[in-house]
Amino acid sequence: MSWEPVIGLEIHVQLKTKTKMFCRCPVGFGAGENTQTCPVCLGFPGALPVTNRVAVEWTILLGLALDCTIAERAVFARKNYFYPDLPKGYQISQYDLPLCKDGKMLVPTADGDRVIGIVRAHLEEDAAKTVHVGGSTGRIGGAAWSLVDYNRGGTPLVEIVTAPDLHSPEEAKRFLQLLRQTIVELGISDAEMEKGTLRVDANVSVRPAGSDELRTRTEIKNMNSFTFIARGIEAEVERQIAVWEAGEEVRQETYDFDAATGRLTPRRAKEEADDYRYFPEPDLVPVEPDRRLVERLRAELPELPAARIRRIEGELGLERAIVLVTGGLDRLWQETVEAGADALAAANVVANNLVRAGVDPELVSPKELAKLVGARERIPRVAFDEAIARLGEPGFSADPYLAREAVSDVAALDPLVDAILAAHPEQVAAYRGGKEGLLGFFVGQVMRETDGTANPRVVSDLLREKLAG
Amino acid sequence: MPISRDDVLHVARLARLALTEDEVERLTHELADIVEAVGIVAELDLEGVPPTSHPRGLVNVMDDDEPRPPLPLEDVLANAPDHEGNLFRVPAWRQ
Numbered sequence: 001m002s003w004e005p006v007i008g009l010e011i012h013v014q015l016k017t018k019t020k021m022f023c024r025c026p027v028g029f030g031a032g033e034n035t036q037t038c039p040v041c042l043g044f045p046g047a048l049p050v051t052n053r054v055a056v057e058w059t060i061l062l063g064l065a066l067d068c069t070i071a072e073r074a075v076f077a078r079k080n081y082f083y084p085d086l087p088k089g090y091q092i093s094q095y096d097l098p099l100c101k102d103g104k105m106l107v108p109t110a111d112g113d114r115v116i117g118i119v120r121a122h123l124e125e126d127a128a129k130t131v132h133v134g135g136s137t138g139r140i141g142g143a144a145w146s147l148v149d150y151n152r153g154g155t156p157l158v159e160i161v162t163a164p165d166l167h168s169p170e171e172a173k174r175f176l177q178l179l180r181q182t183i184v185e186l187g188i189s190d191a192e193m194e195k196g197t198l199r200v201d202a203n204v205s206v207r208p209a210g211s212d213e214l215r216t217r218t219e220i221k222n223m224n225s226f227t228f229i230a231r232g233i234e235a236e237v238e239r240q241i242a243v244w245e246a247g248e249e250v251r252q253e254t255y256d257f258d259a260a261t262g263r264l265t266p267r268r269a270k271e272e273a274d275d276y277r278y279f280p281e282p283d284l285v286p287v288e289p290d291r292r293l294v295e296r297l298r299a300e301l302p303e304l305p306a307a308r309i310r311r312i313e314g315e316l317g318l319e320r321a322i323v324l325v326t327g328g329l330d331r332l333w334q335e336t337v338e339a340g341a342d343a344l345a346a347a348n349v350v351a352n353n354l355v356r357a358g359v360d361p362e363l364v365s366p367k368e369l370a371k372l373v374g375a376r377e378r379i380p381r382v383a384f385d386e387a388i389a390r391l392g393e394p395g396f397s398a399d400p401y402l403a404r405e406a407v408s409d410v411a412a413l414d415p416l417v418d419a420i421l422a423a424h425p426e427q428v429a430a431y432r433g434g435k436e437g438l439l440g441f442f443v444g445q446v447m448r449e450t451d452g453t454a455n456p457r458v459v460s461d462l463l464r465e466k467l468a469g
Numbered sequence: 470m471p472i473s474r475d476d477v478l479h480v481a482r483l484a485r486l487a488l489t490e491d492e493v494e495r496l497t498h499e500l501a502d503i504v505e506a507v508g509i510v511a512e513l514d515l516e517g518v519p520p521t522s523h524p525r526g527l528v529n530v531m532d533d534d535e536p537r538p539p540l541p542l543e544d545v546l547a548n549a550p551d552h553e554g555n556l557f558r559v560p561a562w563r564q
Binding site (some may be wrong): 017018019024025026032033034035036037038039042050051052053054055056073075080081082084089131132144145146147148149150275277280281282284285286287288290 | 479483484485520522523524525527528529530531532533534535536537539540542545546553554555556557558559560561
């Protein structure tokens with residue numbers, strides 16, 4: 001029997017407002033522990049929360065980008081649980097009346113757009129950061145005590161919940177890349193997994209291909225990169241298929257994914273089911289977004305990544321278009337093409353050379369980049385690489401690099417090529433025996449001997465000719 | 470609505486309260502009385518009446534996103550039973 005994965009995601013995004021969700025303590029990394037706290041975010045008795053207007057507007061903006069219905073009336077609710085990272089004994093979240101619901105995001109694929117449902121996007125406050133110390137094993141269970149830093153506590157957090165519409169680990173990864181890029185472009189969050197400003201949990205089940213039943217799902221947590229998310233889901237899908245095929249039942253459990261081993265570890269089962277006893281937060285009044293504000297935000301929405309992928313894929317092909325757009329590189333590519341560069345060549349240079357050199361695309365002059373793209377086969381490789389690496393420097397000019405000519409003189413290269421071939425008789429024999437991929441090896445040898453000044457195209461033509469002979 | 474002994478123990482566990490046998494007994498009756506008193510609302514015809522989430526009619530009370538000075542660290546930690554450096558120290562717990 002063949003199986004189909006059914007995947008839903010729960011995404012938490014930390015907003016980059018200047019202040020916290022319900023108090024005006026500054027938000028930011030790197031401040032001394034507990035120095036960005038006040039009676040509200042420390043949960044001191046009698047302290048009263050006040051909603052951050054910008055956090056509400058940004059959540060509406062994100063909701064609009066995800067094609068959600070923006071609530072006429074949204075209500076904050078207390079989610080009660082007892083935990084030191086939550087000093088009040090509850091988290092202020094939203095429950096039955098979230099700010100945004102019933103949206104969708106399109107994921108462009110070779111077979112048309114996949115429509116991924118967005119169940120809701122609501123606003124809540126982040127928990128504090130805890131450090132576990134002591135204990136013999138160094139694990140949480142063996143810790144003697146916990147140390148708590150409330151700086152992060154109370155930071156605005158948007159929770160986005162998708163419908164179980166994703167059907168492969170790869171699709172989940174693509175959806176997340178697109179969602180992340182959308183969030184970054186809206187300017188509401190850094191959305192960096194390494195920093196924890198973007199966090200993803202996955203709900204996974206499998207079903208016989210072609211059926212529309214929903215079987216028991218499990219939850220995977222602690223995946224801190226898109227690649228690990230895809231791998232974690234993959235591992236869980238395989239595990240569940242094996243369970244069903246062995247005639248057993250999948251149990252509802254939560255797993256941690258260990259990226260180092262690729263293993264899923266079940267969390268110790270809770271003594272009882274979650275009982276959050278949600279109720280409306282009496283310290284906050286409802287939010288009823290002004291329709292003029294909603295329409296103004298809708299009008300301000302930029303062209304979104306999925307639409308841009310569709311717009312440029314005709315020129316570049318879908319895969320290249322996705323790489324450029326989800327990498328935040330398509331605007332530079334577009335402007336470089338407008339400055340006269342060949343579309344495909346510019347796409348390759350931007351997506352490969354520029355990214356490898358770690359250059360910030362925002363700092364690059366498209367005009368200078370276009371010059372380099374045009375000259376990349378004529379000038380020495382070293383000159384090209386050096387120019388790419390310096391593209392982000394203020395006032396960078398490509399002109400001095402364009403003046404440097406690669407050695408294209410066959411007469412000058414000929415003896416060097418002969419010497420290289422003579423020094424590697426085994427590789428020559430292998431090449432002639434059919435391993436033509438070795439051409440790159442020989443080109444590399446010549447480039448090294450010439451300190452990167454030879455014209456690679458002339459070198460490979462010369463090599464091909466001699467190796468054929 | 471009758472309140473059972475198990476209801477009381479469940480709520481106590483959620484709130485991390487250790488109750489004596491006498492307290493469990495007393496609270497079972499007290500909680501039942503409270504729930505019964507509040508239950509009068511259920512006798513009203515509330516068809517079409519939206520749930521109240523706040524007693525005042527106010528909406529959209531919000532603040533601009535402008536930082537204000539946080540609490541000085543000595544005040545932050547002043548009432549903490551235990552701390553280590555700038556960090557609050559609490560008994561071990563797990564998720």
